[in-house]
């Protein structure tokens with residue numbers, strides 16, 4: 112069984128490893144890989160079979176919501192569902208174009224289409240897909256989500272954010288959760304995660320496996336540079352993979368309640384579950400990685 116953690120003031124008991132479903136977005140989107148229906152059905156069922164009970168999606172992740180609805184709605188009581196709003200998207204012949212707009216009509220349309228696509232009568236967590244405190248307040252969008260909550264259409268309210276808007280959103284003292292990017296190769300939000308966690312909010316970390324680090328199929332040169340400059344290979348205990356080190360570092364952040372790792376590879380899924388069961392890194396390794404990555408990223 113994967114360890115369960117209380118997601119801050121939502122009170123939800125979520126698996127410490129969640130699932131980020133952007134990778135099952137399908138063709139004609141902005142990914143370099145295409146996952147077909149059969150593959151998506153297998154990986155979605157596998158994540159529940161492995162004990163993951165928290166799934167993150169968004170209206171602008173191509174086919175992701177539709178596939179979760181089609182392949183998992185019969186198992187709806189086995190998972191908490193988080194999706195997003197503020198999303199405007201147009202499917203062109205060969206690509207998906209996305210934008211974010213902070214208007215009531217957009218938010219209303221997003222929620223109702225998500226409920227339909229996800230084949231459910233409620234969303235456990237609805238998150239603004241970005242935005243800043245002043246705009247969300249001025250446009251009446253915070254109270255709009257409170258109304259949805261009173262109607263039982265959504266149960267909790269969150270926001271997915273990063274620097275420079277995140278601090279102002281924490282200061283509103285309004286949100287049940289924050290979704291924030293973080294890993295040892297992208298450590299810049301570490302202190303804001305602590306600040307958000309100390310406010311009592313649930314913390315959902317994205318990018319928590321840094322796309323697999325230097326071993327990633329889809330290479331991210333900036334992340335790889337930090338890995339090599341900080342000489343992180345020196346710190347890997349015998350028998351541990353680079354991906355395990357990265358994921359367990361993320362899980363070691365004192366306010367990481369869950370990290371929504373994306374994968375479409377059953378082998379990677381199994382490895383990530385095993386790593387998450389092992390949990391936090393030994394303290395001396397955690398401290399040394401923090402010191403080196405902080406030094407190199409300054």
Ligand SMILES: NC(=O)c1ccc[n+]([C@@H]2O[C@H](COP(=O)([O-])OP(=O)(O)OC[C@H]3O[C@@H](n4cnc5c(N)ncnc54)[C@H](OP(=O)(O)O)[C@@H]3O)[C@@H](O)[C@H]2O)c1
Pocket residue numbers: 130131132133134167168240271272290317318319320321322323324326327328329354355371372373374375376379380382383
């Ligand atoms: N603004 C926002 O709100 C926002 C933005 C981005 C993402 N998100 C959310 O966060 C989720 C995760 O984000 P992300 O995909 O950018 O970051 P991520 O989870 O760190 O990276 C996913 C990538 O890591 C690879 N991977 C996973 N486990 C691995 C392993 N054990 N070994 C090697 N490679 C591994 C996957 O490839 P394989 O398929 O080959 O395993 C996939 O390409 C998304 O799905 C989405 O739900 C939100």
